[in-house]
Amino acid sequence: MxxxxxxxxxxxxxxxxxxxxxxxxxxxxxxxxxxxxALTPGVKNIIDFLDANQALEKVPHLARLPTRLRWQSHTPEIVAHSNSAVVxxxxxxxxxxxxxxxxxxxxxxxxxxxxxxxxxxxxxxxxxxxxxxxxxxxxxxLDARGRSPQHIACAPRLSASWVELAHTDIPVGLAHLTQVEAVEHGWLWGTHLPDKRYRVMLLCDPATQHQLMPGRPEVWLRANCASSQLFTAIAELPFAGRLQACSATPYLAYDSWQEGRLKLGDAAFALDPISSSGVEKAMRFSLQAVIAIHTVHHTQQASRHELAREFFQRRLIETCARHSLWTQRYYAQVWCSHHAFWRERAVPYPDTLKLTADASTHALFDALQQEFEHLQNYRQPELKRQPFLREHQAIRFSRDVKVIKAPCVMNDQVQLWPALQHPHLESPLAFLENEALLPRLAILSHQPTLAAVLGILSQSMSIHKARRLLEWLWQRGLLEATH
Missing domain, CATH: 3.50.50.60 (FAD/NAD(P)-binding domain)
Known part of the structure; x- marks a missing residue:
């Protein structure tokens, strides 16, 4: 739906x-x-996967629009976007x-x-x-009908209000580029649209607008443009059409998985629009939901059904937690971070929603918090600078490596597969460059030479790829030489 x-x-x-x-x-x-x-580059990969390129060839779009950004400092900068598009x-x-x-x-x-x-x-x-x-x-x-009322807020309240300028009224300096600017009470976004109009949008806390200019949303938008550097010219221009508004608060719906009923898109989650990746993440999550459905449909085993549910909810939680952490850090970089709007968004958000539903709802909320804390505490490892091992050296997994069973996508279904777990890995690792690491590397328990391991791997891949995979594990401390 x-x-x-x-x-x-x-x-x-x-x-x-x-x-x-x-x-x-x-x-x-x-x-x-x-x-x-605004479509991020990953959308193109999804369209390729769906074999939908021909259908979208004639969709009006603007590619490679540069962005004029005023974010980390008072001085604007130009950022190139080679693969993004406005459609x-x-x-x-x-x-x-x-x-x-x-x-x-x-x-x-x-x-x-x-x-x-x-x-x-x-x-x-x-x-x-x-x-x-x-x-x-x-x-x-599959419910993809839009924003869900049953949700966990992932950030403070956010609203979006926007209008368009007719192409005859667009200032010369705004043509053919996107603009993003942080201001005291939120941020402004503007872009040239394929139909030649220019859209300007204000993202802010709706409570602030109600407090400072209640019932005057157009005046509020114009006032924020007037106080900016990049959008000043828009403040006094006529708008083509009425101002529109909607909620933009990020959230996660806590009833997205019910037996035989799944939520997708805005019905399942909403991301902070600052990244412009909402469409891509929604489409990618739909592909993951289909994997869960395909798994359930092809087996009667209760354990596989439960695995499909866990996979679906894990992808949902990871999507929201990763984006929340990214936006939190991005908001913390803003030049006006001392203002209340930015301070509230630069720290973990303590959701105050009173959960009155069943235990599974509380479990989902706890899982979201745990994932956020895990990502927040994770640090990328420093790569080893020592030369890679010689082929006569005996090797093994690091003593910190654990072999576990992790849900993996194989043949469009979710299956448990052996994976490596290590403090230097953000999540369990079962495949690297589309190659299953286990059971191929089970031989490492016998402390073979590097040459022996390369010989086994080269039976199913090129020797260059085999060496590259082992070097990747070595640099991150998952492999070590024995003495």
Whole structure:
């Protein structure tokens, strides 16, 4: 349910895996207007994976726009972006939806869900369409309908308000670039859109705007532009259309996994928009959700079902925790970090939500906190400077290496696979350069020579790749010579 990037990405991937897919979209207006036009480079890899390049070739976009950034100092700097793009999001979503139709996805649009009954593996969905009531049977339900009210806040409240300038009113200095600037009460973002308009957006704490200029959002936006360096010229210009606003508070939905029902996209989580990676992360998470579904569908084993659930929730927690830590550190670098808006966001956020749901909700909250603390405490190891081992030397795993079973994606399903755990690894390591390290390296328990290990690895990969993998482990302290 939901034809945004997250829902469409899941639908297209499921169709690739030969599932019958029905997509229910409630919006009668299509293409529907959207924000989130900035696409990070990783989106291109996902589009390649979905074999969707041809469908998106004609989507209006602007590539390689440089960014004028005023963040760490008072003096702006120009940052080049070689692989990012600004797209017409309405056209982007519409092209993916058309591709889904062409590939056999059954699309109901506009359609309003009226009733869900049944259970996992045998759902019955009733929804209203212009042609009347419709009913379908489904094994799984994927909910990508938008922001979830059942969530854990991952940062202080944040709102976004934005307007556009007509192309005839865009100051010469703003054409064909993106701008980002930190100001006292938040930050301003502006970019040239594919349809030649220029969008300017203010991200701030809604409580501050209510306190200082209640009921005057346009005046508040203009005042922040006037107090800036990069957006001063916009403060007095006419706006093309009305000011729009929405919540931009990062969160994690605590009911994203229910038996046979999964949440995707904004229904599952929202990231701080400062990184512009929301669309990419939503699409990537959809691919991971499909892996969990594919695992459940292909086995009756309760242990494998539980493994799929753990995989799904682990990816959800990691996505939110990693982004929260990144934004916390990025906010701490800002030139005006002494102001309240920035101080609140430069430290771990103690979520004050009173969790009244079941024990699994509390467990998810605890897991999020633990992951955040783990990432916060992790430090990249200093690489060894000593020359790599000689081939006649006997080697073994470091005494700090532990071999554990970790969930890994193999053949589009989640499986437990032996992995290396070590203080210098941010997470357990099962594969390196798409090569399984174990059981190939189990021979290290016998303290063989480097030449012997290279000989075993070279049976399934090039000798150069085998040496490169061993050097990687050696530099990080996972391998050592025996005496």
């Amino acid at each position: 939901g034809a945004g990037p997250a829902g469409l990405c899941a639908a297209l991937r499921l169709q690739q895996l030969n599932y019958r897919v029905a997509l229910v979209e409630r919006s009668p207006r299509w293409p529907r207007p959207q924000i989130g036009e 017409n999001r309405a056209a982007f979503d519409a092209a993916l939806l058309q591709l889904a139709r062409e590939r056999g996805v059954q699309v109901y649009q506009p359609a309003s869900l009226t009733r869900v009954s049944g259970q996992a593996g045998a759902w019955q969905l009733n929804f209203a369409t212009p042609a009347g009531q419709q009913q379908i049977q489904a094994c799984f339900i």
